[in-house]
Amino acid sequence: MKLARDQVSEPRDAEARRKVAPVICYPVDTLPRPDLAAYQAARTGWEKIDEVVVPPRDARCFSVPAGCFFRIVSIEGPQVGDLNLWSADDLNERFFSGKTRALNGTHVSTGDQLWSSLPYLRPMATITHDTLDWYGFDEFGGSVHDVIGTRCDPYTHRLLSGHDYHHCCHSNLTRALAHRLGRPKDEVEPAVHDVLNVFMCTGFTRDTGQYFMKASPVRPGDYLEFFAEIDLLGALSACPGGDCSAQHSSDVAACHPLLVEVYRPKTPPQGWTSPTRNAYGRQHGE
Numbered sequence: 001m002k003l004a005r006d007q008v009s010e011p012r013d014a015e016a017r018r019k020v021a022p023v024i025c026y027p028v029d030t031l032p033r034p035d036l037a038a039y040q041a042a043r044t045g046w047e048k049i050d051e052v053v054v055p056p057r058d059a060r061c062f063s064v065p066a067g068c069f070f071r072i073v074s075i076e077g078p079q080v081g082d083l084n085l086w087s088a089d090d091l092n093e094r095f096f097s098g099k100t101r102a103l104n105g106t107h108v109s110t111g112d113q114l115w116s117s118l119p120y121l122r123p124m125a126t127i128t129h130d131t132l133d134w135y136g137f138d139e140f141g142g143s144v145h146d147v148i149g150t151r152c153d154p155y156t157h158r159l160l161s162g163h164d165y166h167h168c169c170h171s172n173l174t175r176a177l178a179h180r181l182g183r184p185k186d187e188v189e190p191a192v193h194d195v196l197n198v199f200m201c202t203g204f205t206r207d208t209g210q211y212f213m214k215a216s217p218v219r220p221g222d223y224l225e226f227f228a229e230i231d232l233l234g235a236l237s238a239c240p241g242g243d244c245s246a247q248h249s250s251d252v253a254a255c256h257p258l259l260v261e262v263y264r265p266k267t268p269p270q271g272w273t274s275p276t277r278n279a280y281g282r283q284h285g286e
């Protein structure tokens, strides 16, 4: 139970109110689902067209054409990655962690789709394989690849510690995007957004509801694989927290590089077409 924060007495029917059964906010029976088998079949005979090594405590950008796949691969040692995605043509269309969470739950895995921001709201990428899918939820309520965290950033760090730390994921992503676009850091910084925490093991404490992290179960050779639904610009930061077993925003944690691989299938998945932006007409009523 949540810790009481105030001197408020319980009403007489408190238990009855607590016992009301929950309902799922967004039932997904009507959510169009990808044909996962067709996606997975399209991997046969694919060709690797690019790879990018993301150095520890730093970030790199990468491009994935619609209809291609990409993998984020653990190499050398346990390492968490913070992923941002944009539409390659329009930085305003970016990964929407909050709605992805509302639709898929707190952690994502095979078959889940990463949705873009309003007013676009379409799948940007579909997860087609996750070697850590076996983990499920542990006894603490922790799981892997969350859409509940934000990204470690120098502003919160400053707020809590009074110090500056420049190699937070937020700053890493900002530098990588600025470098890729040839634009100043302060100009591109607002495009950096809440991430998919790849390989990170997180949850909420049962007693206080606080966001927690624990050592990632990822090991070299593990990967998370995506299918690009639209032309993507991605950025991945190898978090300064390493496996995030103790702290982030630090120079103490053991950190390792991450590998991004991009694959082009011989032919696109059978029946697949790149999704159009959301059909809502944007009238918003009177």
Ligand SMILES: [Zn+2]
Pocket: 082, 151, 152, 168, 169, 170, 239, 240, 241, 248, 249
């Ligand atoms: Zn981080």
